[in-house]
Amino acid sequence: MLDRDGYRPNVGIVLTNEHNQVFWGKRVREHSWQFPQGGIKPGESPEAxxxxxxxxxxxxxxxxVKILGRTRDWLRYDVPTHWVKREWRGSYRGQKQIWYILRLTGRETDVSLRAMRQPEFDAWRWHDYWAPIDEVIDFKRAVYQDALLELSKFLTQMESLENYLARIPPISDDD
Incomplete structure (x- = not known):
């Protein structure tokens, strides 16, 4: 299901622990990490x-979990053409997402990446709240930054993005 502009409705999930760290999942058989996310089915609400x-x-x-908040509006990203399935080229542009921020109220042992027959992730870890902005694939970076900035207001004692960046050493060309 695409909207008239070629964007697939989707949800993004920022799951936090009591230290304001975020769930960071490694995609199955890939070296890429991301937040949980997925499409909204016809007739399904973003929360469902x-x-x-x-x-x-x-x-x-x-x-x-406990819902702490969500983004007010849709956040969009375009998917590079070479990543789009041939049959969708010309009609599919990317994703539009409503982002939720959740607090884990259960135990870490409640996480089960094998809950479904075809898991999305094969590993996960808690990560600094702001770190995913620099680690996600390029075409999702702006949406991750916008989502994390907007959702950070729902957390108490949250370090600002500016303070986080000031304490992280810059990456040199030698790395």
Whole structure:
């Protein structure tokens, strides 16, 4: 299901722990890491899609988390043409997402990446809140930054992006 502009409705999930660290998942058989996310089915609300995707990708159920907030509007990113399936080229541009920020209220052992027959992730870790901005694939970077900036207001004692960047050593060309 695409909107008239060629964007697929989607949800993104920022799952946090009590230290404001975020769940960071490694895609199956890839060296790429990302937040849980997934499409919204026809007739499904963004919140219902978020809970479904959360269970499919992490094994967590609604009673394992608390919704802290969500983005006000859709955030969009374009997918590079060479990543788009041939039959979708010309009509599919990318994703439009509503992002949710959740707090894990259950235990870390409640996370089960093998909850579904075809898992999305084969590893996960807690990560600094702002680190995914620099680590996600380039074409998603602006949406990750916008989502994390907007959602950070729902966390207490949250370090600002500016303070985080000031304490992280710059990457040199020798690295």
């Amino acid at each position: 899609a978020m809970y479904r995707e959360l269970q499919e990708e992490t094994g967590l159920l609604p009673h394992h």
